[in-house]
Amino acid sequence: MQPLKYYIRTWGCQMNEHDSERYSGMFNQMGYLEVSKIKDADIVLFNTCCVRENAERKVLGNIGRLKHFRKKKPNLIIIVAGCMMQQPHVIEIINKDLSFVNLILGTYNIHRFPQLLEKALKENHSKRPLVEVWDQAKNVVEGIPSIRKFKFKAFVNIMYGCNNFCSYCIVPYTRGRERSRSKEAILEEISTLVKEGVIEVTLLGQNVNSYGKDLYDEYDFSDLLEEIDKLDGIKRIRFMTSHPKDATEKLIDTIAASKNICENFHLPVQSRSNRILEKMNRHYSREQYLEFAEKLYEKIPNITLSTDIIIGFPDESDSDFHETLSLAKKVAFDNAYVFLYSKRSGTKAAESTCQIPENVKHERFDKILSELNSIAYSKNLGMIGNIETVLVDGISDKHPGSIHGRTRGNKIVTFKGDSSLIGTIVPVRIIDARRATLIGELC
């Protein structure tokens, strides 16, 4: 008998991407085969994200369209998982309007997937989805298999959940409170990955800087990084995301003294206005943020810095916006992800009566983006002539005969080369620059 084929579509952040790798791992362990086209699948799994309400509507639309596939393939199994499913109103919508879905599961019980799938397969013709969504996490479950997208680089979760309750964010409600994995489990996972050929790991957590607070009195994120840095065979260590309120000088010193931790720091600022930062419930001031950024530049001179910025947060005045604009210039970010604030029901900021009109948000967005782009471009121009070590990760679609990869500072570089170099670290001279990428030549 032919094995059943599955297709996974993922929305959202690296956490979700990594969860999808784990779904693949469990599917493969059960003997199923992955396919890249939905039309070839016997089982479709949507791993959803609920950070933006707009995206949530799109996901529901995509689930709705699966009804046509079901008409062509009456035995098609449809599974919906991820953050969106942690919200009771979404389950209600699916039960009412999209009841052809077979299985719904949330973010806390991924490890239950094999048993739930088996049950869903038996109940394939029932009129309602099988729903198992836990309202909170129990223990951190270890040992879930993963099928990683790359053989030479991998995501490693070091913690789950978030305690911060930023007033615009739904994550603490869908991913629960902070739960750190034990240092032994993390080190063992990375050692195994290295034996399998991985040379770069990205440590994941909603707020990696508070790693260990729920487990240890003395041991923190810097201590974990220091131990990973000493593992034989590891060449690059990255991490995300950092919360400025928990970022310490000890962390800067650990990066500066390490061999393998990449000189790249993603530090979401969101706004420069202390008034808005307070409304966002961020628990740091612009002064503290700037002081940390200055120390990073001082102690790690070749550090690259990226950030997240929210434009049009409720009650953001022109002068608040101009403060954020001036911070962008002062810190000279290498990269910034700018988001237009959009209401997220269930969060405190969504209840504010001081929402900013869409046209104002868009005007501010365009202005700051153009500023950030020109800063990023001039920083890239300043790299011309440098020799950078680049981990090659793929073939360039745009430039025939070329490959691309990332510097330690996380800049994308394109240069002439062939696929035999994928997964290796090579020296590349930077010969030209664009806003978002660098052009190089192999040394």
Ligand code: SF4
């Ligand atoms: S730190 Fe704030 S923005 Fe980040 S996940 Fe937690 S609540 Fe959301």
